[in-house]
Amino acid sequence: MERYQANLVEDGRPLKRSRSVRDSQQQSLSSRGLKTPPALEAVALANSKQGDFGYLYSDNVTAKIWGVAQRAFSRPTPPTLFPEYTKPGDVGYIYRELEFWTSGFFPGCLYLLLERQRKHAHEIRRIKQSSTGHELHELQLHLYQNAKLKTTHDLGFMIAPWARAAWEIENDVRGFDTMVTAAESLMTRYSPVDLNKDFLVIVDNLMNLDMLFWAAAKLQDGSMYAAALSHAKMSQRYHVRADSSTAHVVVFDPGNGAFKSVLTNQGYSDNSCWSRGQAWAITGFAQTYCWTKDFSFLETSKACADYFVEHLPATAIPPWDFQAPKDKPQPTDTSAAMIASYGMLLIHEIETGAGRPSAYLQHALMIIEAVCAFHVNDPAQFVFQRESIETPQRRSWDGQKTIAVDMGKGAETILNGATINNYEFAPRRWANHGLVYADYFFLLVGNKLLDMGLGERLVEIKGF
Numbered sequence: 377m378e379r380y381q382a383n384l385v386e387d388g389r390p391l392k393r394s395r396s397v398r399d400s401q402q403q404s405l406s407s408r409g410l411k412t413p414p415a416l417e418a419v420a421l422a423n424s425k426q427g428d429f430g431y432l433y434s435d436n437v438t439a440k441i442w443g444v445a446q447r448a449f450s451r452p453t454p455p456t457l458f459p460e461y462t463k464p465g466d467v468g469y470i471y472r473e474l475e476f477w478t479s480g481f482f483p484g485c486l487y488l489l490l491e492r493q494r495k496h497a498h499e500i501r502r503i504k505q506s507s508t509g510h511e512l513h514e515l516q517l518h519l520y521q522n523a524k525l526k527t528t529h530d531l532g533f534m535i536a537p538w539a540r541a542a543w544e545i546e547n548d549v550r551g552f553d554t555m556v557t558a559a560e561s562l563m564t565r566y567s568p569v570d571l572n573k574d575f576l577v578i579v580d581n582l583m584n585l586d587m588l589f590w591a592a593a594k595l596q597d598g599s600m601y602a603a604a605l606s607h608a609k610m611s612q613r614y615h616v617r618a619d620s621s622t623a624h625v626v627v628f629d630p631g632n633g634a635f636k637s638v639l640t641n642q643g644y645s646d647n648s649c650w651s652r653g654q655a656w657a658i659t660g661f662a663q664t665y666c667w668t669k670d671f672s673f674l675e676t677s678k679a680c681a682d683y684f685v686e687h688l689p690a691t692a693i694p695p696w697d698f699q700a701p702k703d704k705p706q707p708t709d710t711s712a713a714m715i716a717s718y719g720m721l722l723i724h725e726i727e728t729g730a731g732r733p734s735a736y737l738q739h740a741l742m743i744i745e746a747v748c749a750f751h752v753n754d755p756a757q758f759v760f761q762r763e764s765i766e767t768p769q770r771r772s773w774d775g776q777k778t779i780a781v782d783m784g785k786g787a788e789t790i791l792n793g794a795t796i797n798n799y800e801f802a803p804r805r806w807a808n809h810g811l812v813y814a815d816y817f818f819l820l821v822g823n824k825l826l827d828m829g830l831g832e833r834l835v836e837i838k839g840f
Contacts, residue, residue: 428748429741429834432822433492433505436755440790440815441485443756443781444469454517458482459788461796462810467787469812474518477530481816483516484537488819491545496826503835506758516542520550523558529565531558532584537816540590552594559591559600566603574636575628579615579653582608582660589667601667608664612676614638615657620679621649621698622657642797648699651712652795654684655694659719665726677723678736684716685739692746696795696807707807710751710793714817717743721824741834744821751793753810754786790815 431437448455457471458479472478492500522534535558542551562584567575585604592601614626614635623638623646643650661677664670687698694713695706720740727734759782789810796806825831 428745430503431748431752432744432818432825433500433503433831433835434755435504435506435758436752437790437819437822438489438506439756439758439781440753440783440788441482441489441819442758443783444482444788445486446781456518459812461794461806461812462787462789464806464809466809467783467785469788469810475522475525475528477528477533478812479519479522480534480537480539481812483519484541485812485816485819487538487541487545488816488823491541491823492826494545496823496831499826499832503832520554523554524561526561526564529562529578529581529584531562532587533580533813534558536587536590540587555587556591556595559588562588563600563603566607574630575633577607577611577615577626577628579611579622579624579660580656582611582615582664583656585660586663586667589664593667604664605668605670608661608668608673611657612661612673616676616680620676620683622653622680623647624650624653640799642799642802644697644700644799648697649683649687650697651684651694651709652696652715654680654698655712655715655719658684658716659722662719662722662726666722674723674726677719681716681720681723681736681739688743691750692742693750693793694743696798700798707795707798708751708793709795710747710791711795711811711814711817713743713747714791714814714821716740718817718821718824721821721828725828737830740821747791747793747818751791753789753792754784756781756783756786758782790818 444459456474458474458476459469459482460472460476460478461470462468463470492505516538519534519538522531523539525531525534528534535554539551539554539558542548543555585608588600588604591597592604611626615622617623624640624643626638627636628634629636637646639646640648640650643653657680658677661673661680665673665677683698684694688694691708693708693710694716696709696712697706700706717740720736720743724734724736724740727736759780761778761780787810789812791814792808792810794809794811794814796804796809796811798805798807822831825834
């Protein structure tokens with residue numbers, strides 16, 4: 377309780393529970409010269425259900441992940457295909473090959489559940505979330521080879537969610553080695569210029585820098601650190617616009633590395649603000665600050681977060697693109713919501729750790745609660761059975777209880793309302809569905825709140 381209250385300060389005073397989220401956020405935004413976003417005018421929408429934060433730690437969360445994982449564990453060989461998304465209106469996962477950029481997220485989900493058991497067993501028992509064992513080494517076996525891929529910029533997504541966790545939670549040396557190998561592979565793609573073709577840099581790559589900084593720290597590798605820092609500076613300069621919105625892709629000249637143009641492959645237009653890209657920027661710059669202590673990265677992260685909050689609609693759920701036409705319904709993106717929320721929690725930790733007031737916790741909780749209220753799929757549940765076994769001495773024997781998962785009628789993902797891509801000319805255009813990295817960041821946010829001493833309290837009380 378003391379830790380919980382200490383994190384809620386404003387102007388050096390404890391923030392009373394009776395003060396509304398809306399009031400504190402309005403003060404934060406007005407102090408920075410920003411308009412009050414529609415989401416804060418209608419924050420009651422996100423407060424309409426009792427106990428919405430409980431979804432972060434419900435049995436449904438464990439059952440969904442475990443129900444999908446059990447299929448892989450029951451097969452004689454480790455998987456080579458991994459869950460990515462559900463089709464709109466459908467319930468089952470669509471799987472992708474292990475070399476695809478999303479392959480690391482589902483094993484990462486299992487490690488996040490394991491982390492809850494190892495680090496927060498007491499809180500989890502009191503919240504009454506179920507725990508299960510996970511044969512993680514089997515699920516990730518084929519993924520080790522991805523660390524040597526030099527044909528993709530997405531190695532941070534493919535490796536870090538499970539390999540870093542394997543090392544930090546399980547002391548798995550192979551996880552450590554895989555992180556280092558992946559960072560070294562990613563370093564081969566670093567170049568100030570590319571002499572053969574336009575050099576394209578996507579805003580998502582900010583999230584891969586965390587793995588480079590991690591490996592640079594472990595190896596004491598100054599060149600790796602310098603490359604990650606240089607990339608962050610370039611993204612800060614060219615991906616972030618004057619109004620703190622972000623471009624999806626920046627194109628550099630192949631001959632001299634000079635800026636040429638911006639474009640999008642997933643947003644509404646080249647000059648619009650794709651919400652997941654904005655969320656990558658919030659989190660990526662906050663992570664970069666944590667490694668470098670360069671205050672400009674924190675300021676950039678905060679400015680991107682302010683833009684995100686200011687442009688939220690009344691539902692507090694971001695649209696897939698903040699500049700998509702508002703004269704017709706636009707799909708939401710709950711993956712952007714959860715990624716941005718995680719980044720805002722990082723900002724809040726940084727600010728309060730330095731003794732500065734912060735409203736970013738309230739910003740994050742507003743978004744998280746709205747997602748919990750309106751975009752959690754129908755629940756799965758654990759079912760217990762006794763296995764009947766025949767022996768020569770007995771016709772049948774009621775053996776040990778076994779556990780299974782009843783997925784019910786809901787989708788296999790925890791969340792819905794995500795959008796892979798709604799760009800007009802995209803080769804695959806999916807919206808309003810489940811998405812593995814929306815679930816991953818949903819779990820990651822839950823763990824971060826536990827780390828901050830807030831998870832149990834959020835389940836017990838309603839609002840502040």
